[in-house]
Amino acid sequence: MKPRLLIFLLLLFTSIVRAQDNPLPELEPITTENASQIEQLNILGYGLIYDMAWSPDGKTVAVASSTGVILYDAEKFDQAPYHRLDMPEAFAWSVAYSPDGKYLATICATKRRSSENMLIAIRIWDTASNIAAAEWSLELKPYSDAYLAFSPDGKILALHSDEDAQLWDVSQLSQVQVLPTQNWDDVLRQWYTRTDDDLGFLRSYRYIAYSSDGQMAAGVGGNSQVSLWDIKTGAKKFEFPRESTDVRALYFSPDATLLVSREVTEFGGRVRIWDTHSGYVLYNESNGPVTGIAISPKRPTVLIANSVSTVTQFDPTTGTSRLVLGVEREQWRNDVYSVGFSPDGNRLAVVRMQQLEVWDTATGVKQRVGDARDYIQRVVFSPDGSLIATAEQNGMVEIWDAENLRQVANIQHPRHAYDVAFSPDGKILATYSNIDSDEEPTAIFLWSVDDLLKHGQAQPGDELASISHFNLVGNIYNVAFSPDSKTIALTGMGIELWDVQEVLLRKKVNLSMDVEKPFVSVFDDTAGPIAISPDGELLATGTNGLDCNIVIWEIKSKAQKSCIQGHTGVVTSVSFSSDGNLLATSSSSRNLGDDSDNTVRIWDVETGQQLNMLTKHFEDVWQVVFSPNGNLIASASGGCYRCSGEGDSIDGTVRLWGVPHTGS
Numbered sequence: 001m002k003p004r005l006l007i008f009l010l011l012l013f014t015s016i017v018r019a020q021d022n023p024l025p026e027l028e029p030i031t032t033e034n035a036s037q038i039e040q041l042n043i044l045g046y047g048l049i050y051d052m053a054w055s056p057d058g059k060t061v062a063v064a065s066s067t068g069v070i071l072y073d074a075e076k077f078d079q080a081p082y083h084r085l086d087m088p089e090a091f092a093w094s095v096a097y098s099p100d101g102k103y104l105a106t107i108c109a110t111k112r113r114s115s116e117n118m119l120i121a122i123r124i125w126d127t128a129s130n131i132a133a134a135e136w137s138l139e140l141k142p143y144s145d146a147y148l149a150f151s152p153d154g155k156i157l158a159l160h161s162d163e164d165a166q167l168w169d170v171s172q173l174s175q176v177q178v179l180p181t182q183n184w185d186d187v188l189r190q191w192y193t194r195t196d197d198d199l200g201f202l203r204s205y206r207y208i209a210y211s212s213d214g215q216m217a218a219g220v221g222g223n224s225q226v227s228l229w230d231i232k233t234g235a236k237k238f239e240f241p242r243e244s245t246d247v248r249a250l251y252f253s254p255d256a257t258l259l260v261s262r263e264v265t266e267f268g269g270r271v272r273i274w275d276t277h278s279g280y281v282l283y284n285e286s287n288g289p290v291t292g293i294a295i296s297p298k299r300p301t302v303l304i305a306n307s308v309s310t311v312t313q314f315d316p317t318t319g320t321s322r323l324v325l326g327v328e329r330e331q332w333r334n335d336v337y338s339v340g341f342s343p344d345g346n347r348l349a350v351v352r353m354q355q356l357e358v359w360d361t362a363t364g365v366k367q368r369v370g371d372a373r374d375y376i377q378r379v380v381f382s383p384d385g386s387l388i389a390t391a392e393q394n395g396m397v398e399i400w401d402a403e404n405l406r407q408v409a410n411i412q413h414p415r416h417a418y419d420v421a422f423s424p425d426g427k428i429l430a431t432y433s434n435i436d437s438d439e440e441p442t443a444i445f446l447w448s449v450d451d452l453l454k455h456g457q458a459q460p461g462d463e464l465a466s467i468s469h470f471n472l473v474g475n476i477y478n479v480a481f482s483p484d485s486k487t488i489a490l491t492g493m494g495i496e497l498w499d500v501q502e503v504l505l506r507k508k509v510n511l512s513m514d515v516e517k518p519f520v521s522v523f524d525d526t527a528g529p530i531a532i533s534p535d536g537e538l539l540a541t542g543t544n545g546l547d548c549n550i551v552i553w554e555i556k557s558k559a560q561k562s563c564i565q566g567h568t569g570v571v572t573s574v575s576f577s578s579d580g581n582l583l584a585t586s587s588s589s590r591n592l593g594d595d596s597d598n599t600v601r602i603w604d605v606e607t608g609q610q611l612n613m614l615t616k617h618f619e620d621v622w623q624v625v626f627s628p629n630g631n632l633i634a635s636a637s638g639g640c641y642r643c644s645g646e647g648d649s650i651d652g653t654v655r656l657w658g659v660p661h662t663g664s
Helices: 003-019 184-193 449-455 500-506 640-644
Strands: 039-044 049-054 060-065 068-073 091-097 103-109 118-126 131-140 146-150 156-161 164-169 177-183 206-210 216-220 226-230 235-239 246-252 258-265 268-275 281-287 290-295 302-306 310-315 320-325 336-341 347-352 355-360 365-371 376-381 387-392 396-401 407-412 417-422 428-433 442-448 465-469 478-481 487-492 494-499 508-510 519-523 527-532 538-543 550-554 559-564 570-576 582-588 600-604 610-614 621-626 633-637 654-660
Touching (some): 068 103, 246 290, 258 290, 355 387, 387 428, 428 478, 442 487, 494 500, 527 570, 550 582, 600 633
Parallel strands (some): 049 290
Antiparallel strands (some): 091 103, 118 131, 146 156, 216 226, 310 320, 336 347, 347 355, 478 487, 538 550, 570 582, 582 600, 633 654
């Protein structure tokens, strides 16, 4: 075989392996017999970013986040990460590559920085195998900002926190040696200038950084002004204009042509980038608090991560920047509120604040993104998979073409649109609008899908029929159709089932005036989310009752089949498996002041027994759904801000769960 052909085939094989490093394994249908074996298969999203590092060959960017260490192809940020390092801890705080690129050092912990001493795990990973080659633990002080760095020769690893640096000799990974703690500025000076002599002109400066060739140094003065020196002569090359910010870190690009600052402002963060030869500022932008900086070793490109969970790439040669991870948003939130499978289970619609995303469930690749007009409350696919409907906080219900996320129709309600559902025959779209006033009570509207697609726009008055009354004024508003499309179920303060044809015949039903009410059944219960079983015989709901917080009803007899007390928090969603034998439920903890139950639980519908508890989420879980084929479960999480105003979502992910086929 010719050498060039052999090299081409090797490169092709490597690219295929990188692109397919995280596909889903062959899966078993989830049943009552194997539900205890359900495991996490993939994470869609990356949570909150704490640090980034670019590999020396320029091909990989390692991201330390609240969901672990994620490895991205530097040229394909818009695709799925090609690997997640296998570690027991959820949080990764820092990442650093060795100069030769053979190793990646990480700091990991079981939780984010807190007011207590924290035990962290430091690992050095072999980048060829992604297996940890060395590991040890260390206790940190409360709220310590700890970062890792290798010495230029790769023999020493430093953990610098505040002004001190803990050092280890890592030249032999089988015998890592602890070295004496030193001042971090002294360590940097020894590494890059190869001298123990005190550089007097830097004595009054903080956050000192050195160029890799040891020719330049930069530091922050007492007035937060950044200066740049020629080390050999001690002459100050530039004193850059100061901003009303607090500069916290400086970074040189590997070729020393760029100097980057990470700064804190009153309302967030700022990054400035200077040309070290001319002193010109090339980039000066503010956003949320800056959490990570990575600079390409191969070309002048800078990655900037911030606490709004976005990564911006800046190209100094063109002066342009673009978003490579995340989405631009006004609020610093990353919550995922709702998810919905396509009928074939191959796609997953994901709601992230005002953004609609469509993911390939097999590869974990985000295929398309659409921007809504307000925060999306609920998302659902049409029965044939061609459409996606979303309900938004401003009262807008939008219908999207599922292939390209082009908006093809919309309905403008006067106020909040909380829920939306297609009838299983695909003919009717039901919307739930919470209009909380005497003049405009809570209303459920039934719309013709064909008419919506034909006209493109609609508003109350254009519907096929509506139900309005004062009774459904609660905290959770859900609507669901029976499998035969003949019955519609509603929740608010109780559960009500309606005959769809009767409502369509009467067109407008107002319970404050009408004596005859076309109920199929009324369940006297403080109900939350609902789901109807695939055979149409059972109805499951979350409830705030004292005796139980999950109830399974027999629809015909209106009798309780099961009264389950499982979650310690508020039940946020319920979902039947495709065969109706399993029920999945999710929970929000913060509303009850209990932070321990951010879980998904799996129940045996026949016995009411808990078969599994899925605990990987560490924030409120807003929705859980089974895939139509019964092989996958998707759960959506995030929501510090939504419940308590504590700030950014540190989860903000969708987790995929299933039972891998034996031997896969």
